[in-house]
Amino acid sequence: MLSTAADLLNVVDWSRAQFAMTAIYHWLFVPLTLGLGPLCAIMETIYVRTGDESWRRMTKFWMRLFGINFAAGVATGLILEFEFGTNWSNYSHFVGDIFGAPLAIEGIVAFFMEATFLAVMFFGWNRVSRRFHLTSTWMVAIGANLSALWILVANSWMQNPVGTAFNPATARNEMISFWEVLFSPTAMNKFSHTVTSGFVLGAIVVIGVSAWYLLRGREQQMALRGIRLASVFGAAALVLALTTGHSSGMNVARTQPMKLAAMEGLYEGSARAEFSVVGLLKPEAERMTGDDAYRFELAVPGLLSWMSFGDVNAWVPGIRDIVNGNPEHGLLPVAEKIERGKVAIGELAAYQQAMQAGDAAALAALNAKFDPSTSEGAAFIDEYFRYFGYGYISAPADVVPNVPLVYWSFRVMVGLGCLFVLLFAATLWLSLKGAVEKRRWLLRAMVWMIPLAYLSTVCGWLVTEMGRQPWAIQDLMPTVAAVTKVPSSSVMVTFCIFLALFTALLIADLKILTRQIKIGPGE
Amino acid sequence: MDYTFFQHYWWAILSLLGGILVFLLFVQGGQGMLYTIGRTPAQRTTLGYSLGRKWGLTFTTLVTFGGAFFASFPLFYSTSFGGAFYVWMLILFVFVIQAVGYEFRDKPNNFLGERTFGAFLQINGILGPLLLGTAVATLFTGAPFTVGRMNLNVVGDFNTISEWATPWHGLDALADYRNLALGLAVLFLSRVLGLQYFINDIDDKAIVERSHRRLLWNSAAFLVFFLVFAVSLLFSTGMAVDPATGVVSPEPYKYLHNLVQMPAVAVVFLAGVLSVLWGIWIGISKASRRAIWFSGAGTVATVTALLLLAGWNDTAYYPSLVDAQSSLTLANSSSSLFTLTTMSVVSLAVPFVLAYVWYVWRALSRGRVTESEATGAVG
Incomplete structure (x- = not known):
């Protein structure tokens, strides 16, 4: 069976599972x-x-x-x-x-x-x-x-x-x-x-x-x-x-910054940000909309700011700031990054069309856009290309990890x-x-x-x-843009085979190690 | 030294690594005969001990070969590994089970039992060379894939840079007799080298005699399959690339032309074949301990030359069977000049690496392995 677009997310999930399991x-x-x-x-x-x-x-x-x-x-x-x-x-x-x-x-x-x-x-x-x-x-x-x-x-x-x-x-x-x-x-x-x-x-x-x-x-x-x-x-x-x-x-x-915010369960950015020693997070929907992401939390004020930037007064962005944007601190909303990513991907499509048409002038102009040594290129890369990957993201919330x-x-x-x-x-x-x-x-x-x-x-x-x-x-x-085009069923099968093999090898490894320890160094 | 030079240089490095890898497959060849040469547990322990000192080199060369291919020709890595998914996964499986075979087989409380780990070594010993040889043959015979680098600009669909045109994902290679011929040639060559290695390394009359007896038919099988592949290759149509336009087109007798147009490669190829034949002859006729060195050096030379024929002289080294212009060439699939140059500096370490590998090999090979040494070490 050849892979189809409908199979894409399954392939991504199984491929991620396979790589994570191996790692x-x-x-x-x-x-x-x-x-x-x-x-x-x-x-x-x-x-x-x-x-x-x-x-x-x-x-x-x-x-x-x-x-x-x-x-x-x-x-x-x-x-x-x-x-x-x-x-x-x-x-x-x-x-x-x-x-x-x-x-x-x-x-x-x-x-x-x-x-x-x-x-x-x-x-x-x-x-x-x-x-x-x-x-x-x-x-x-x-x-x-x-x-x-x-x-x-x-x-x-x-x-x-x-x-x-x-x-x-x-x-x-x-x-x-x-x-x-x-x-x-x-x-x-x-x-x-x-x-x-x-x-x-x-x-x-x-x-x-x-x-x-x-x-x-x-x-x-x-x-x-x-x-x-x-x-x-x-x-x-x-x-x-x-x-x-x-x-x-x-x-x-x-x-x-998103990884740091996830590590801390920090949804609302702040100066003198608290380090969460331990806490119980609310369900995801409430975390993204409510004022407080925790049911309860034991936290140390200012410690996260100091750990992150060496300054207890530093501002640390939260997940909502990163997703929705925060103009005061110069953070673009993810929706805007997605649009800019699509522009960057669109320029690549334009490059392909220019190549196929043999349009030398268009190719030169597009090459300049991607050239970091020119001012035009530096600006395009900073404003658009740095968000290239966002062009493949379907919705802003997709950039939030587990x-x-x-x-x-x-x-x-x-x-x-x-x-x-x-x-x-x-x-x-x-x-x-x-x-x-x-x-x-x-x-x-x-x-x-x-x-x-x-x-x-x-x-x-x-x-x-x-993270x-x-x-x-x-x-x-x-x-989602990195994966190989193979049927998800194929990846699922190889995942199961290697899971069984590695589990057997782990059991064998542990049994051999413990037996060798019991035997001791010998004479 | 321009971009083209570095592309050819890296293909030569890969060819050399490929040659060394095929030589080191003597470990696999030996493994495949663990239970036919070793009739008693002590003899199997001796064989395992002798091979166990070398298996890491084969494994390391395979890893380095993969890494070097990734670094120098990433589009091949992307196209072949992603496309021929089933074949590469199978190859990985048989090498994973080898890695624990030596260390776990003789250990008490090993969960799966000695025979299971022994079977792992045998499976790797047979399927490893067979599948690697079959996969490498597709560098000449081609595979059904298409490449579209700009597919990245399609969002929201399952478009990838390279796609396999059949649902077989690499298993289609088994349908071409030339691929099978090379796979079988590599398998039997690894067995010949394995037998010659036993004769060289082990001080046990029964093992040496059994190894000597098996040399004849394994050598004959190797020669038949190698001849089938070599003849069919030299008379087959290859894919030539126009260096000016990058256009790929079929050229009858392409590999024969390559051999004639690159006399230095032809000399290396012929010298390699003669050296392998001499090694086989002195191995069969007088059970010479030096046979492995002639056959080994000949293997490195022959395989290196074969791989040079696949990629040099404006040849598409991975022809596409469904879209000629998707075929991979040194020019259209290599890393950037910067990366190739940087990696070339690193490659200067290769002679140093080979020197210490050789030194260590010699140091460990002083005196042949005896049953008492092997059983003492394992026990």
Whole structure:
């Protein structure tokens, strides 16, 4: 069956579901790879420096868990790269000139490093020298984090498309500054926040598993060493994660105000904007029309303004301001942006007609409109083309993401982050006092922190990705214009197949990991 | 160095990556024979241990190949992956199940059981090369798609930049015997390379003898299917592109013309074929451990040259079977000059990457794999 216009929304929904499902499963494995890699490298470094065989034994144990987790991460990661083509073919053409480059660089400079030295890490213990093996372990840890850099650069560009210009002749965006793409504040914040939160998760897993051994009265030396090492590593990473999380929030306030408003459930913009600690949102229809969006709310006045702009008196736009416009603060209503987007799309249609007619004068005039180096082009881009994606939006309310989901995901992430501060403070303090194994309630809490760390990191990505809906590329391309023309039934079938496969692999991964933990490091 | 130079340069990089990928499919070839070469659990563990040290390279090359194609020719990525949806999804499925096969197969409490993960490896070992080869053949034989970049200016309808003209979404490739011939040639080549790899890497008399015995008929099957594809290709009509106007039109014997008009590519192609044949000969005649190196180098050279024939010399590298002007050429489907130039700077890292891959390979291959080493490592 060929796809029809009536099938479009179904295809978009199933394609989004497929991509989200793949990304969530992938992200269950990646943060542990990011965090456990450096911890294994540190353990092995201590072994090489001291020659203490018990450190070697400990390193090999954690490497075994790293390898099991890595395999599942690779399996789920492969399909993500190709799904941009299979499910989002319009997107692939529209921004492939920019988006493909980080993916290719990731393969060439990072993934090869990771995969090549991984073989030494697992198969080289008796085949290469100690130092070569140690170097390989560090290369794997560095490669994994370098890999994350390029993937996050690509993702950040979707959130904040910079260093690009639209070429009407090819009907696509083209890169004009590689450095702007690489070093955009969005990319740097996202990379540092994601990687450091991966370090935190890795540390929590090491602490939790070590605590489990102490509760069982097994592997005392390895467990105490693990807790001490991971506490120091995790606490340092947590400080960085909190700092970069704050700067990420400030960046979101500037580049994706709708996402910030959704994170805060802020419907009416204000100066000295309140930070909603926790609250219960009213139904959607009442939120958009009523005075107060909450049934109840615990909030701190001025804190959101300060967190967003470093000034307690700063004005923060709410969802209604963004949708309906706010002339006082220079916000255009979405209805106006839709009209301007349609004008920009219309100019592309005019370009096509001029090309078909061979009208050189019309083509030159239209080229000037899209050329950012001319004053006419700069004005057209600023007034019309920047709203290109709005031209595909049916109604203003469509630009509002799922507010309750984003709001609660953000609170769960931040709340758990605060809990982890207490955890690391307690474990560090008690480790230094040499009393950690005597606090069994704390050891139990450490074990329970493992699933909470995963919940926290998945919630972080839900905020990032759900908060930017309906955009595939912020303001330039909504998901409805990005999708591949295949029957929705086909995407539904592949969704179900991969859901079943990934669920089976996740169960297998967890069962193998728990069995390996029960077996322990062995002799 | 102008735009055309960089377009050709990136096609050459992709061709080389494609050549390396096909060589590294020896891992898949070996996997497909895990239960026929390995009769006992210990032998299967030895085979899995030997291949397990290399599977990551194949996987990484596939990922890099995909990323490089996306970066340099995004319109192909958009058209082929979106259009031939079923085939690419099937390919992804068989590679996803491979990724966990090695790590999970021997582990206790693995939920699906050792035989399931073993079956995953076998499925990947057979379908992986077969489907990749069949998909790559469409670079010569074409596919039923249309491209309209300006479809983006239609709002409110389901208009996409590229569209597949049949409801088969890629499965139509199986209806062309040439595609199947290349798919089967790649499958049997991967098995030949896998057998030669076992002979090279494993110190086990029974495994080496069994591998040696299977070399003959796998080589014969490879040669038959490769010959069918090569002959049909050289005598088939290809799509030529006029570099001045960009107009695409059919040209009889296009790939034969390409071979003649690009003597350097012809030399690489012939040298590659001869090297593969020599590798096969010394593998069959005396179970030489060096056979893999001749066959491997020959594979890289042959596949690289074949892919150069598909894209260089003003050839449409992805012909459309329903609208000739929708055919993809290096000029009409590449990234911008800026992106290609930037990526070219990054590509300077490729020799360095190849150097450390080679160094690590050598370091890990000192001394052949024995059963005691493999079972000790896994157990």
